[in-house]
Amino acid sequence: MHLCLFEDIHSNNFLPLTYFRPVYDLRCGMLSLKERIVSHLQPKSLSLFVREYLAPVVREENPGVEVNKVSSGNCLFVSGRTIMDARLARQLKNAKGDCLFLSGGHLVAVRLSGENLKKAMSSTYSDAIDLSDVKNVLNVDVEARLVSYPWDLVYANESELANDFLLLTKKSEGIEKTSVVHKAAVLLDKKHVRIGKKTVVGPGAVLDATGGPIFIGDGVKIFPTAVIEGPCYVGAGSMIKVGARVYGNTSIGRECKVGGEVEHSILHSHSNKQHDGFLGHSYIAPWVNLGAGTTTSNLKNTYGSVRVQINGKVVDSGRAFVGLTAGDHVKIGINGTIDTGTVIGPSSNLYGTSIPPKSIPAFSWGTAGNLKTYDVERATAVAATVMNRRNVVTTEAYRQLFRYIFELTINERVNYRD
Incomplete structure (x- = not known):
């Protein structure tokens, strides 16, 4: 089976998170949406459809695709x-022939072959695929979850952390032999903890999986007295600082530094919130830095809908x-x-x-x-410095993406007095 992932017009609902990436590269649970789709479908080959300005960077990040x-x-x-999901x-x-898969009237997937595939691919990419001329396609109703806004990812995080834990730990269990868990660290419901x-897990650290599984990646450092409540994911190379309180339904991607209090949030990767302060019900894109004492509100005083x-x-x-939704x-x-x-x-610098x-x-x-x-050139230079500190090279395609996004958003800053 050849699999093609596509974006549609609703991808813009995820801005600013999707300025730098297609929607299927957003994280939910332990995986990105793309990683989860590929893991379940196991295709023989893969194509990726994206907004045209993203194509050069997506090609670099997905060689051979x-x-x-x-x-x-x-x-x-x-x-x-x-x-x-598996169902x-x-x-x-298992579907046979050309099919259109719908959930509540929303397009989830479509299987096409022969002339129908040629017709669907004949127009320039804009929304997704052109289905106006395809024929003899069977409509199939399915139950599917489609996210529509950033907070949908945050609220789906609880279930997907549990599902991904089952998906990814079938052939592993417990603590890898090369890891060091201090004898004064506490692991509650240890059978649902993977390290x-x-x-390294320091003395006095608590990993409490009684409320859901905890998956700690390779090369993570959990400092003394840090507390992690499941369900939770901590990606490779991340650090959980002294006294950190990481509450359930939180995903921390690779090479993040986290301290203070974090609750029900997603840090995509390479971002820092390593000092005291509170982050709740938030989605943080890569390369974000939240300074010491930064606190986000996640609830109105009226307790009303946000x-x-x-x-x-x-x-x-x-x-x-x-x-907070931070680009x-x-x-x-x-x-x-x-x-x-x-x-x-993206690339905003706030203080005060x-x-x-x-x-x-x-x-x-x-x-x-x-x-x-x-200034876009200053912003690009700072980004290169930050990324180089993590041994990530800023390519020319990435620098051009910076400049394109600056021009794309220029009207949003029209009232600034520069």
């Missing part, structure tokens, strides 16, 4: 917003708890105070103790009452 084209004569297209995967794999290779500005529109989340390379200075449901665009607006355009610099445009 077709981007925005399909060479196979038979293909299963799956929406990149799908939270794949849905069986339905998609990877060359990981309204969030997404892609220029105010959306009622229908949720009482929604925290790539966001920096918040010491003692930053962030309001409920705040969205900060006043509460900033709830929607911050990309490439913003300054205090709550005095935001200016952050």
Whole structure:
């Protein structure tokens, strides 16, 4: 089976998280949406459809994978917003002939071959695939979960942490022999704790899996007296600092540094919240740094539904708890105070103790009452410095992506007095 993952117009609902990546590269649980889809479907080959400006970087990150084209004569297209599970995967794999898979009227997947595939691929990529001219396609109703906004990923995190733990620990158990767990560390419900290779768990640290599984990746350092409550995932190379309180339903991607209090949040990868402060019900993109004392609100004083500005529109989340959505390379200075449901665009640099607006355009610099445009060349240079510290090279394609996003968001900063 040849698998093609595609984005649709709803991918813009995930901005600013999807400026630098396709929607299916967002994390939920222990895996990205793409990793989970591929793990369940086990395709022989893969194609990725993305917005055209992302294609150069996506090609670099996925060598040998077709981007925005399909060479196979038979293909299963799956929406990149799908939270794949075993039951849905069986339905998609077992279906015969050309099929359109719908859940509540929403497109989940489509299997096409021959002339139908040629017709679907004949137009320039815009939304996803062109189904206007395909014929003799069977409609199949399926039960599927499609995420629509960033908080959907945060709220799905609890179930996916548990599901991914079962999916990824079938052939492993317990603590890898090369890891060191101090005798004064406490592991509760130890059978639901996995600790990877060359990981260190310090004295007085508590890993409490009574509320859900805990998966600790390779090369993690859990400092003394840190507390981790399951379900939780800590990715390879991350650090959980002294006295940290990491509550359940939290995913911490690779090479993050985490301290203070974190609850029900996703840190994608390579981001720091290593000092005191609170982060709750939030999604943090890569390369973000939250300064010492930064605190995010995740609940209104009225206990009402949180309204969030997404892609220029105010959306009622229908949720009482929604925290910060921070795009790539966001920096918040010491003692930053962030309001409920705040969205900060990529490469923004905020400082001061006043509460900033709830929607911050990309490439913003300054205090709550005095935001200016952050020079794109300076921003790109700082990003390169930060990434090089983690041995990640900034390619020319990545630097061009920075500049493109700056131009793409220029109208959002039209009222700045630079």
